[in-house]
Structure formats: structure tokens, C-alpha cells
Amino acid sequence: MVAMVQGARAASVRSFPVMLKEAVIFAAVSLALALPLVGFHILDKGSTSQLQTRFPEMFFAVFVLFLGKLAMSLLEAGHAKRIAAAAAFLAGLWMVVALLHLVPAGSQVLGWFTWLVLVAVAVRGLILVRSDAADARAAAHDDSGTAAGAVIAKLGTVLGPIFLGIALVAPFYAHMVDDKRMVDLGVLIFTYIMLGWGLNVVVGLAGLLDLGYVAFYAVGAYTYAVFSVKLGLNFWETLPIAGALAASFGILLGFPVLRLRGDYLAIVTLGFGEIIRIILLNWAELAGGAQGIGGIPRPSFFGMAFTANPPDGTTAFHQFFNLEFSPMHRQVYLYYIILLLALITNWFTLRIRKLPIGRAWEALREDETACRALGINPTNTKLTAFAIGAMFGGFAGSFFATRQGFISPESFNFLESAIILAIVVLGGMGSQIGVVFATVVLIGGPEWFRDLEAYRMLAFGGLMVLIMIWKPEGLLAHRDPTVRLHPPGAKPAGAKP
């Protein structure tokens, strides 16, 4: 449909009958598709099944598509503002009606379908209005791009501390209202933010498409599990070991894929992720095989456990601070651990981006051949990217193990890699704040809307498609130079000495 819309835009101004004709053809094609998919319905009645027809619903859906197509054409013809506003209003109205539970049970699906079409029309109209405005701006003065970049950069410096402040005090609020789910969600979001930031080094900065990132997460998790269960080391002692081990695995993956680029690299990393998972699945003595490893020690606060009845001779956290025991304490403590780890990852990445190695990563992403001609060692550069990305994955894995208390290969399947990669790509490759944004949308969204059940996955997919159409570079794909000749704010011409 997108191609059609774009094709229509190229043809620009058309008369109404032509639009009508197009919409009729569009509706006819939709009808042909909808007839077998929607028109007939097989009702399962125990041993027998019965064929039902749903023609009224089908015709209604096709009619909605017809109107939608017509609206799209009218958008192109220069009525973008009015039609988008009308569609947005109707969509909003439906939302209100639906949220007040005023919709009869039978028309839920058709209603939401209509809503989706309305939203599509509204979004398309918005894009048109925006792009017209952008054209006008570009005509006015040609450095609108830098201006927009400056706005985002300024937003980043303002929003960063605000977000951080919210993140720091959020658990107290959650503790006050005793909402365990909120803290859990926070922990989950920060775990993925950390993973996103770690993968951002490999994918966003160095441009190496890694589909097996979860392997390093698994290495970190199993390192902590094995070292703590078998050797009795605590979380903070194991963390560096887990990082180092994951980094070694990063180098191990890096060596065979040095010469590969793009799709081929992606395939091999995908395989690597599966290899690690299958090894864990079959290594019964060390990794517990499919049963995984249970009874992993939970983290303690300077040796003080978060338990109601600590073993004799030790003090529990709540006893030491004279608090009433609450399982929330451990949740909040976990939250601060992952917040700290994520912030370290962020600090490190922002810092290393401005160092020669970080610039070499980005240069490698842009053009490997040119890098070689400039005497940059591509082998070392790639391997450090893999190692550092993997190290952060390992840290996050250790945290995952101590949080869950139980791990099994189940947790480290390809879907995890795909989600982390989606976070990085949707956020805007190489953008740190983009990762935060994308995580909140991709992880927070489905968790928050858990009540929508199966529909949330549909919405999730739809959202990703929309982002890819609307912002193929990612949500916040702005990149600031790592070093400037003219500091921002100073007048470029005057900066010359």
C-alpha cells in the first residue's frame, strides 16, 4: 500500500473521478483478498466443523478500506490538514468510546480495524503536512538540519538529567504506593537499556550487524551462576570475571568473522548465538543442561542479605536499618544495581566515542577500505568492538542471573537477540538516548499493555512497521561530531583565528 501511496504522490494532482476509480480498484483487490480470509469462517464444534459466512463484516471492512484509500488520495491532492484532523478526531473518539467500554461486544474487532485505518490516514496526513512545512523551512534557510540537530542535542542535555532524576527517585515512589510491578518493570527496562547500549557499540558505532548478542548475555549469566553456586563467589566478585569471559567470547566470535560484512556477518553471528545456547543445553555437568541452574545467590548489600530470617550470626538489611521486612527492598536494590551498571555502560560508551578507537569504529562503519588506506588496523579495531560490546552483555547477564535466581538456556533464544537489535535500530543506530527511548517503547509498552493480551503483539508489529516507514533511520538518529572546530553557539565565520 505504501508503494501505491508513493506512486500516487508522484502523479500529484488528479481529478476526483480518477481518485474514485483508484479507490474502487483498491477495494476490489481488497475484496478478493478478504473473501477467503474474512468472508468464510470455520467454526469448530467438537467432532464436526461448520462453514460460516461473515459477509456483512467483510463488506464493512472493504468499505472502510475504500474510504481510507479515497482519503489517502485526497491527502495527496492538498487537503492534508483537514482530512488528517478529521481522521485523528474520529480515531480519538473511538478510543474514548472503547475505553469507556461502550462498544458492543460483537463490533470490537471491526471497530479497532476502522481505528487503525483512521490512524494510518492521520499519520500519513501528518507526515505530508510536516514535510511540506519542512520544505518551506528548507527554502527559507538551508541549515535547518543543523538547527534540528542542535535542538535534539539541547534536549539531550536537558532531558538526560531529568530522566536520570526520575530514574533515581522512581523506586521511592513505587515503594510508597507499594507497587512491586513498577519496580520490576524498571529493572526490566534498565536491563534492556544496558543491553541496547552494549550492542550499540558493535552495531551502532562499529557497524557490525550482530544477531547473536544474546550469547554474551548467556555467558555472563552462566559465569555468575557457576562461580557463585560452585565456588561461592559473590556478585561483585564475579562481575569482572563475567565481563572478561564474555569479552573473550566476543574475540572468539570476532576472529572468524573478520572478513565478513553485512548479511554474511549477520548469518555467522546468528549461528554463534545458537551454538552457545545449544552447548549450554547439552552441557549437563557444568550448566545443568535443559534444567538450567537454580538456587543462584541473590545479591547482598555489603554482606547483608535481603531475607526475613537471616542465618544466625548475620544481620539482614531490614534489621540493620530498623525497617520492617519487605520483599520490595531487594527489588529496589536490584533496580539500583542495574541502574548503576547501565550508567557505567553509558559513561564508557560516550567517553570511548570521543577517543581514537571510537572514531576508528565509526570510520570502519562508514568505509573499511578507506580505513585500511589510512593505516588503521581493521582487525584490532573490530575485535575491540566485539570484545567491549560483549563485555557489557556479560555484565548484564550476571545481573540477570542474580535477579532471576534461576537460569536455563530457554532465556537466551534468538528472540532476545532480535529484541535487543530492534531496540538499537529503532532508537537510531549509535544514539544513546535513542536506545532509552526505544526500550521504553518496545519493552515498557508491551509490559504496560499486558491487558490487551494477544493484540499487543499485533500493535508491537504495527508500531515497528510505522517507525520504519516514518523514520527509517531510527527514532532519534541524530549524531553529534565527537570533536568540533567551532563550538556550537559561536558564529562559524568568527571562530577563525
Added chain:
Amino acid sequence: MTAAMAMPVAAAGTVPPLLTVEHLTMRFGGLTAVDDVSFTAQNQHITAIIGPNGAGKTTVFNCLTGFYKPTVGRLTLSPPGAPTMLLEQMEGFRIGQKARVARTFQNIRLFPKMSVLENLVVAQHNKLMRASGFTLAGLFGLPVYRDAEKKAVELARYWLERIGLTRRADENAGNLPYGDQRRLEIVRAMCTEPRLLCLDEPAAGLNPRESAELNELLRFIRDEVKIGVLLIEHDMSVVMKISDHIVVLDYGRKIADGNPEFIRHDAAVIRAYLGEDEDDEIPPVIASDLVKDGRV
């Protein structure tokens, strides 16, 4: 620069030439792209390699800069005040790192989404890597690294001023006009502080004014920076004006070698560029030998 230049292998004076190419041959399967080519390039000279399309010019460059490993031949770099190096034995990126032979590409290869200044700072990677203590000193912002970075930016500023791009230093390199991108690629190569600069068709797609600016830049590099420049070029106005020495290739073989005046009147070169009648066809190599014997 007359007789001695025409016979490179014999030209062993007191100071060895900056670059000596001996019997360079590059085969791809059954195809011989470069066939037994020998020439020299002097320091502080602009040496041009010219020839019709498919003559093997870029292949010579790729052998010199480590993108191909030559099938046969020896490539000797004898920079003043540094030990002699055999380029054909070095791994690709080390030619840029250790021998400091820098190059540009026929199709511009900048880092388009990095700023103009970053392009020039990335070129100083190896120097900065050492200064940043292989990242550790840099990570904690030690003054050693900060000073090194400041110096790197100053070098970049120097070259940006030379090509008049100071004002656009913080813009993405990909947003520059074509001519500026060409010159930026050259100064990026200069930021590696090279001993030999290899330029693959730097004037391609430039208008006459930009061409003239390019000539001025190349002369500056030769006369003020005092390094050797090796140049592949189709634009004869550039080649004839600024070259000290020209090597002509055709079908992978060297057909002539000498100063611009010599090349301008060389029969084999004229034949290679303008074509010849089928009846009086002489293999280009023989023709060049004949001509050379007659003249030298």
C-alpha cells in the same frame, strides 16, 4: 630528468629514488593486468601514471598500497632519513601505518556521516592511539592525550585552511560539494603525514576552476611539504602542467617514460591514445622501444 629518468632501473645515483618499482606483474587468473612494469618516482616530484582505460593504472596503485599482493615484482620505498622498506612484503594497512604511503580513491571514499574535521582526525589514528595509551589514558582524560588531540585538531585546521573548508569543518563530509570532497580526501591523506602520496584521478569530475585549485594544492604539497606525489590522471591539462615525470601504460605494459615534453611527442603514446590503422600495427612495447632507442 632526461636520460636517467627514462631508464629507471639503471638510475641509481647517490640518493635512491623515493619509490622504485621493478618488474611489477599482477595476474588475475588468466588476465595479466600489469605486465612487467618498472619505473621510479623521486621525492619532491610529481610522477604521473597515464594511459587509456583498462591500462592497469589503478592496479599498480592497488599493488603499491597493499590492496593487492603483486604476482611478481619488487616495490622499494626509500624515504629520506628512514630505512628502506619493501612494500610488497607488508600487510595492507601497515603500508599506511609504517611505510606511510597514503592514497585517495577513484570514487571518493570519505566517511560521509562523520564531520569534515573528524575525517581528518581519524586519519591521525595511529598517532592518537599511542597518545591515548591505547585508550586507557584517554578514557580517564589524562593531559597526555588531551594535548595530542589538540595538536591533531591543529594539523587538521592547518589543512582545512589550505583548502578553504574551515567554515564547514563541523558539517558532515557527505554534505560537501563534489569538488570539496575531492580536496578533502587529499588533505585527509596528508593528515597521515605521508612520505608518498598516491592520488587516483583527483581531477575527475572537477570544473576548470577546481582543477586549477587542485594543481595549486599539489604543487604546494610537492614544494612545501616536500614529499613525493604519484598521480593517476586522465585530465591532460593537469598532467602536462604539473607533472615532473610521466609513465605511460597501455594494456598493462609500460610504453613510455619521461618528462611531459618527451611524452607529448612520443609516437607510441600518440598511437595508444589516438589509435592506428590496422595494416601498420606494431605491438606497443616494440614501438616504444624503437622510439626510445631513436631518441635516448
